[in-house]
Amino acid sequence: xxxxxxxxxxxxxxxxxxxxxxxxxxxxxxxxxxxxxxxxxxxxxxxxxxxxxxxxxxxxxxxxxxxxxxxxxxxxxxxxxxxxxxxxxxxxxxxxxxxxxxxxxxxxxxxxxxxxxxxxxxxxxxxxxxxxxxxxxxxxxxxxxxxxxxxxxxxxxxxxxxxxxxxxxxxxxxxxxxxxxxxxxxxxxxxxxxxxxxxxxxxxxxxxxxxxxxxxxxxxxxxxxxxxxxxxxxxxxxxxxxxxxxxxxxxxxxxxxx
Amino acid sequence: xxxxxxxxxxxxxxxxxxxxxxxxxxxxxxxxxxxxxxxxxxxxxxxxxxxxxxxxxxxxxxxxxxxxxxxxxxxxxxxxxxxxxxxxxxxxxxxxxxxxxxxxxxxxxxxxxxxxxxxxxxxxxxxxxxxxxxxxxxxxxxxxxxxxxxxxxxxxxxxxxxxxxxxxxxxxxxxxxxxxxxxxxxxxxxxxxxxxxxxxxxxxxxxxxxxxxxxxxxxxxxxxxxxxxxxxxxxxxxxxxxxxxxxxxxxxxxxxxxxxxxxxxxxxxxxxxxxxxxxxxxxxxxxxxxxxxxxxxxxxxxxxxxxxxxxxxxxxxxxxxxxxxxxxxxxxxxxxxxxxxxxxxxxxxxxxxxxxxxxxxxxxxxxxxxxxxxxxxxxxxxxxxxxxxxx
Numbered sequence: 060x061x062x063x064x065x066x067x068x069x070x071x072x073x074x075x076x077x078x079x080x081x082x083x084x085x086x087x088x089x090x091x092x093x094x095x096x097x098x099x100x101x102x103x104x105x106x107x108x109x110x111x112x113x114x115x116x117x118x119x120x121x122x123x124x125x126x127x128x129x130x131x132x133x134x135x136x137x138x139x140x141x142x143x144x145x146x147x148x149x150x151x152x153x154x155x156x157x158x159x160x161x162x163x164x165x166x167x168x169x170x171x172x173x174x175x176x177x178x179x180x181x182x183x184x185x186x187x188x189x190x191x192x193x194x195x196x197x198x199x200x201x202x203x204x205x206x207x208x209x210x211x212x213x214x215x216x217x218x219x220x221x222x223x224x225x226x227x228x229x230x231x232x233x234x235x236x237x238x239x240x241x242x243x244x245x246x247x248x249x250x251x252x253x254x255x256x257x258x259x260x261x262x263x264x265x266x267x268x269x270x271x272x273x274x275x276x277x278x279x280x281x282x283x284x285x286x287x288x289x290x291x292x293x294x295x296x297x298x299x300x301x302x303x304x305x306x307x308x309x310x311x312x313x314x315x316x317x
Numbered sequence: 318x319x320x321x322x323x324x325x326x327x328x329x330x331x332x333x334x335x336x337x338x339x340x341x342x343x344x345x346x347x348x349x350x351x352x353x354x355x356x357x358x359x360x361x362x363x364x365x366x367x368x369x370x371x372x373x374x375x376x377x378x379x380x381x382x383x384x385x386x387x388x389x390x391x392x393x394x395x396x397x398x399x400x401x402x403x404x405x406x407x408x409x410x411x412x413x414x415x416x417x418x419x420x421x422x423x424x425x426x427x428x429x430x431x432x433x434x435x436x437x438x439x440x441x442x443x444x445x446x447x448x449x450x451x452x453x454x455x456x457x458x459x460x461x462x463x464x465x466x467x468x469x470x471x472x473x474x475x476x477x478x479x480x481x482x483x484x485x486x487x488x489x490x491x492x493x494x495x496x497x498x499x500x501x502x503x504x505x506x507x508x509x510x511x512x513x514x515x516x517x518x519x520x521x522x523x524x525x526x527x528x529x530x531x532x533x534x535x536x537x538x539x540x541x542x543x544x545x546x547x548x549x550x551x552x553x554x555x556x557x558x559x560x561x562x563x564x565x566x567x568x569x570x571x572x573x574x575x576x577x578x579x580x581x582x583x584x585x586x587x588x589x590x591x592x593x594x595x596x597x598x599x600x601x602x603x604x605x606x607x608x609x610x611x612x613x614x615x616x617x618x619x620x621x622x623x624x625x626x627x628x629x630x631x632x633x634x635x636x637x638x639x640x641x642x643x644x645x646x647x648x649x650x651x652x653x654x655x656x657x658x659x660x661x662x663x664x665x666x667x668x669x670x671x672x673x674x675x676x677x678x679x680x681x682x683x684x685x686x687x688x689x690x691x692x693x694x695x696x697x698x699x700x701x702x703x704x705x706x707x708x
Contacts, residue, residue, distance in 0.1 A: 113645055115644060115645045115646060116644065116645070117644075119646065121645075121646070121670070121673060122673070143673055143674045143707065144343045144674060144707045144708060145670070145673075145674050145676065145707040147343065158517075159517065164471075166473045167447060167449055167471065167473050167474060168446070168447035168448070168449045169447075169449040171452075172452070172519050172557045172558070172564075173564065174558075174559040174562075174563065174564030174565075174588065174589075175559055175562065176562060176563075176564065176589055176590040177564065177590050179590050179591075179592060179594070180590055180594065180596070181594065181642070181645070184642070184645045184646060184670075185645075186645075229562070231592060254592050255592075288644075288645065290645055307488060308485060308488075310488075311485060311488055311489065311491075312489075312491060312512075313440070313483065313485050313491060317435070
């Protein structure tokens with residue numbers, strides 16, 4: 060008898076909490092979901108080692124291996140290439156959410172400061188721009204979010220969020236449509252629209268192989284598909300660590316050369 | 318002697334496995350073909366370069382170096398008088414003209430060899446190392462150590478022997494002090510530069526004292542053209558940042574000369590990347606030491622310019638660059654270099670990476686200027702193809 064009452068209580072509790080969660084998920088607004096996505100994508104500190112495989116429209120492939128560090132929830136970013144030897148030890152420092160970019164070329168021991176417009180440039184010819192890599196809190200600051208009808212992407216239930224560029228913001232996309240996994244808030248697909256033509260989709264980002272690392276859901280495979288150039292770039296996380304003690308000195312000109 | 322050689326080889330073999338864990342061996346092979354049309358004759362020069370780099374990193378100690386081997390083939394003796402305007406050649410006595418030759422000799426050299434020790438707030442680097450100063454792309458008035466090749470401003474510069482300290486004063490504020498030792502303290506080059514980041518700008522102030530070696534190409538002695546070293550004190554600086562959405566930079570230096578006339582060099586530039594990925598750049602260079610009119614160019618002006626003892630021939634120069642990626646792996650470019658005398662050099666270029674670790678660079682050069690101008694036809698329209706394989 061006691062067991063039966065306990066079981067009923069458990070079932071009631073599970074239904075109650077599931078209901079609450081569903082209700083909460085139902086009630087979340089676009090900005091609230093984007094805030095959760097932003098918090099998830101920009102932990103206090105992060106280090107990762109990744110492969111970046113560029114597949115050109117002619118089917119050729121180029122593979123890069125790089126390490127990246129980020130701090131202050133994505134405000135500071137440092138990327139250093141390990142392979143191929145052609146670009147070995149070249150590094151890119153992005154501060155203020157990629158508004159300030161410096162590049163270091165070891166063969167000439169020269170550091171060049173790039174202006175904001177340079178963040179539109181392709182990173183090593185890939186389909187990721189510097190803006191895509193180091194934008195940090197851009198989703199929150201540069202766009203206004205609106206929740207659309209939920210959708211299924213690859214059989215996974217997703218929030219659909221439309222993000223429209225705020226007036227006067229210097230970003231390369233007029234509009235983004237993001238599909239956010241309902242359970243873990245990982246954006247598993249992002250559609251990017253042309254700077255001047257809000258109906259023209261130019262790129263699609265897909266994230267998959269979600270693994271929990273240091274209690275943070277992490278996409279181990281990321282792919283950017285370029286609709287204009289008919290090319291694509293895959294990133295595969297080889298190693299990821301969160302909440303490491305990273306010194307501020309690392310995100311300086313001296314840190315780029317180390 | 319034999320014992321010493323055997324011991325050296327033995328030590329090397331013994332140490333190799335130890336080093337192998339922490340030492341990287343890498344570099345590139347580069348083959349370059351150059352052709353030009355000079356006075357109805359097509360001349361060719363091919364060079365092959367092997368660069369072998371070695372780099373080690375043990376905790377706070379880093380060491381690195383590279384050796385370059387270069388061989389030249391084809392026309393390896395360039396008669397400089399073929400490229401000079403007739404009014405300048407006339408200044409050279411007929412009997413001396415055969416001495417005005419620029420040789421391309423095979424060579425091998427230790428280009429860089431340094432040790433860098435990192436402390437908490439500063440780094441000490443000793444040995445032959447790259448010294449790169451300034452924010453300009455084609456010209457750097459604050460860099461008294463290197464002269465860039467206008468046709469290829471990003472090509473690596475040679476190493477310089479120096480003792481250098483880089484001090485991190487705060488996040489975006491650092492200071493560099495450097496001494497490049499010569500025979501005595503007085504002749505040694507000294508450099509102090511500090512760079513600070515203020516908002517969207519990086520501001521650098523630089524002071525350099527250096528002996529400037531230049532030649533009098535009208536006086537020939539047994540050991541070659543008469544050389545003279547003069548002390549040069551340069552105070553300058555640079556600002557690089559962003560204005561109205563454009564990347565902007567300005568770099569200048571005032572040169573206090575002990576014997577000759579003081580002069581000022583200044584560079585100002587801007588760049589922009591369009592949404593289409595097209596990149597444009599514009600740079601203006603001013604050098605008060607150079608003449609403004611082409612008829613005023615002397616033999617020494619020409620020779621010092623061609624031998625990279627001075628950065629330009631004319632007082633005013635403009636460099637424009639347009640680059641556009643035509644695919645993920647190929648980029649087209651066009652450089653336009655205009656001199657104050659009205660002459661222009663056009664350099665269409667192409668860079669591509671057809672295979673992993675293989676880089677192809679090709680450019681053509683066309684000159685449009687009167688016979689006495691900086692970019693005159695005598696310099697020879699032509700082109701270059703460079704193939705580089707990294708390993």
